[in-house]
Amino acid sequence: MSLSVEPREERLVSVLTKARQRSGRVITERWLATAGGALVVAGLMLVIIRWVGTSRTVLVAGQIPYVVSGGLLGLGLVFLGGFLYFGYWLALSRTDISRLETQLDDANATLTAIADLLRAGQLDGNDRARVTRSSSG
Numbered sequence: 001m002s003l004s005v006e007p008r009e010e011r012l013v014s015v016l017t018k019a020r021q022r023s024g025r026v027i028t029e030r031w032l033a034t035a036g037g038a039l040v041v042a043g044l045m046l047v048i049i050r051w052v053g054t055s056r057t058v059l060v061a062g063q064i065p066y067v068v069s070g071g072l073l074g075l076g077l078v079f080l081g082g083f084l085y086f087g088y089w090l091a092l093s094r095t096d097i098s099r100l101e102t103q104l105d106d107a108n109a110t111l112t113a114i115a116d117l118l119r120a121g122q123l124d125g126n127d128r129a130r131v132t133r134s135s136s137g
Helices: 005-023 029-055 060-120 125-136
Strands: none
Touching: 029 060
């Protein structure tokens, strides 16, 4: 059973569209930043609260549950939040890079058009002076 490429692609697109509509949740950069910041704050609060509990307990055996429940869980939340925020930063970097690539392509196209006009001699003396001043300054 061999399907041609176009019906298979259409079927794939329709299945993926249905799956996206079914889940209804899309993780955006804003969610990564919000979740990352909230987890870091929650982890730090947990560590501080458990530190206060540990400092008020005299026996080491009584301090161990505070360290395990609060300290390690709090550090885990801080690291998880940090990773989510790093993901947010990477997503923003990727967006900025693609925008800069688009601007660079536009600038290259403009410079190529100017160079072609200069080679063809279609710019008069005033235009050449203006182009020379703007490129040097």
